[in-house]
Amino acid sequence: MITSDRQTLEARNVHVSFGGIHALSGVDLVLNTGDILGLIGPNGAGKTTMVNVLTGFQASKPGAIILNGKDVSRLRAPEMARAGIGRSFQAARLFRNLTVLENLIIAGLGMGLSKSAAAAQGREILSWMELEGHSEQLASSLSYSSERRVSIARALALNPAFVLLDEPASGMNEAECAALMRIITSLPARMNCGVLLIEHNMQVIMEVCDRIHVLDGGRSLAEGCPDKIKSNPAVLRAYLGDDAPQTERTI
Ligand SMILES: Nc1ncnc2c1ncn2[C@@H]1O[C@H](COP(=O)(O)OP(=O)(O)OP(=O)(O)O)[C@@H](O)[C@H]1O
Known part of the structure; x- marks a missing residue:
């Protein structure tokens, strides 16, 4: 049943390690219904791991997943799907x-x-x-x-109240990607859902998302509206390395 109530999905202090690899270290993230949140970061930043944690495919220790104020960290994937x-x-x-x-x-x-x-x-x-x-x-x-x-x-x-899309346009050509993004943009209003979108094409992310959360090396680097993110010096360094000019440069 589609409702008009605002709902919230939160990741709090998420930690995931694979052996010695810290895939996520202390990440907080909030997704509200009605919003499209972009989740970006260089390869290996922890994006897919975060989606796995939010959908019950991967446990966070320590850390918690909170759905509308309720701790759902112990739910497994099928129960998370039923919970929305x-x-x-x-x-x-x-x-x-x-x-x-x-x-x-x-x-x-x-x-x-x-x-x-x-x-x-x-x-x-x-x-x-x-x-x-x-x-x-x-x-x-x-x-x-x-x-x-x-x-x-x-x-x-x-x-679902929340839809998590991990590179949904991967392998598509430019026209197919543009068509899919137009559809994704319409989803929050149609379904009163929140969308989390992982996408490597920065131009697409900047156009489609209301807010963007940047991961780098398993840690949160920045969060904000597209305009703030694309001129954030720490984000530029993560994407462009130390050669990133200090001023007037955007992704
Ligand atoms: N099942 C696993 N076993 C071991 N290491 C893993 C596993 N899953 C992820 N990792 C490691 O955790 C880190 C984060 O991986 P993750 O796939 O979440 O990154 P990502 O940001 O989605 O990367 P990409 O953009 O390349 O898809 C990487 O170093 C990755 O090699």
């Missing part, structure tokens, strides 16, 4: 021998909808994602770009 935290994966995980609409119906059924309600919801989401023409197509026969869109559509069919 959805994600898409870098590789689409569709039921390949089912149609596109059937993939969405299964997600809706899993959320307790009747078959007709799940089908109606699925058709609506396919229209948002500009995929109406593909509803009866087998998932196995989709083009790469459509398959990625369907995987986002399926995440939306779980009716």
